[in-house]
Amino acid sequence: MTDQAESWAEALAEEVRATYPSVRLELGIDHGPYLVLFSIVLPESRRGNGIGSRVMQHITTAADLRGVPVTLSPSDAFGGDPVRLEAFYRRLGFITNTWRGELGAPRESLVRMPPGSAAAGEAPPVYPWHTC
DSSP, X not given: OOHHHHHHHHHHHHHHHHHSTTOXXXXXXXXXXEXXXXXXXXXXXXXXXXXXXXXXXXXXXXXXXXXOOEEEOOOSTTSOXXXXXXXXXXXXXXXXXXXXXXXXXXXXXXXXXXXXXXXXXXXXXXXXXXXX
């Protein structure tokens, strides 16, 4: 991981928070880098009106412009339903991370590759700044 990549992730998180003040989220860089969405929480009163979709579009567009995959693992840690969350993320282009456990692969269960990069079932891409 480079300081520049981590700074970019932090700046993106701040940009999202400024645009959507009711949303709490944590972004970071992992392995080479992959942009990791560690957590995203919308107040229950704000759910179901498209904010989550807009936030994810904001994040994936920024990652696509940099050619960086986005990874995440749906969880019930903040009151969400992992099955429903996984279906939501799949509609946004996330696929099962079949490379989990391989050297340099993201650790999260779902990954969204930038357009034009490796497809499902292929080895994860190696980036020039890959640190593993």
